[in-house]
Amino acid sequence: MTNILKSIRQKFPPNFHYLVRQEKNRIDASLASYFQKSQKKPDDIYFTDAEKIGWVPEELPGIFLNETVEAEVADALAAKNGKAIATDFHFENSREQLLRFELEHLALKNPFYLSKGESRMLWLLTQWIKQPEYFIMGSLNTYLSSKRTGQLISFFEQLNNKSIKNPTVILGIGKGESDHRYAPLLKCQNWKVFQEWIE
Numbered sequence: 001m002t003n004i005l006k007s008i009r010q011k012f013p014p015n016f017h018y019l020v021r022q023e024k025n026r027i028d029a030s031l032a033s034y035f036q037k038s039q040k041k042p043d044d045i046y047f048t049d050a051e052k053i054g055w056v057p058e059e060l061p062g063i064f065l066n067e068t069v070e071a072e073v074a075d076a077l078a079a080k081n082g083k084a085i086a087t088d089f090h091f092e093n094s095r096e097q098l099l100r101f102e103l104e105h106l107a108l109k110n111p112f113y114l115s116k117g118e119s120r121m122l123w124l125l126t127q128w129i130k131q132p133e134y135f136i137m138g139s140l141n142t143y144l145s146s147k148r149t150g151q152l153i154s155f156f157e158q159l160n161n162k163s164i165k166n167p168t169v170i171l172g173i174g175k176g177e178s179d180h181r182y183a184p185l186l187k188c189q190n191w192k193v194f195q196e197w198i199e
Contacts, residue, residue, distance in 0.1 A: 027138035054132035064111035076126035135167035
């Protein structure tokens with residue numbers, strides 16, 4: 001078990017989701033430092049102890065490897081199932097996942113030509129699909145429109161069905177950022193607000 005994962009588990013136990021106040025996106029800084037020191041990159045985490053952390057940083061760490069968006073999603077679905085190569089089944093399911101996040105219009109687009117917001121949504125989707133133990137976003141709205149941010153908040157708001165296994169979600173909030181956009185989450189019993197990130 002990695003030290004950072006141990007610290008996260010101790011401070012943010014499962015069965016709840018968390019909004020964490022932070023300064024200067026400390027969440028991303030600490031995770032970036034961890035992956036750098038361990039000589040791992042976020043797109044490699046599913047082959048290490050850190051596979052239990054799905055991280056969506058403000059600035060993505062690299063480029064996507066496939067020629068289409070749907071192929072990236074299919075690869076994530078294959079990885080979730082322990083497969084090295086995506087099959088027709090994974091490609092069919094990838095369309096359903098893209099539709100779920102209203103990204104179906106990007107299915108055949110080359111990820112190289114995506115906007116920063118579109119790239120971040122694709123990265124988010126591939127991380128979520130792999131169902132890590134913790135799903136962490138240091139900043140929710142970076143490069144995303146108000147509409148898209150609202151869609152994500154609605155998605156996270158619905159993570160209250162305990163019969164379905166979902167990652168424990170941690171979302172960062174800037175110290176000066178208004179709580180207004182997070183009001184739907186603050187009303188949920190399974191969401192908690194923490195005043196600081198791990199030490």
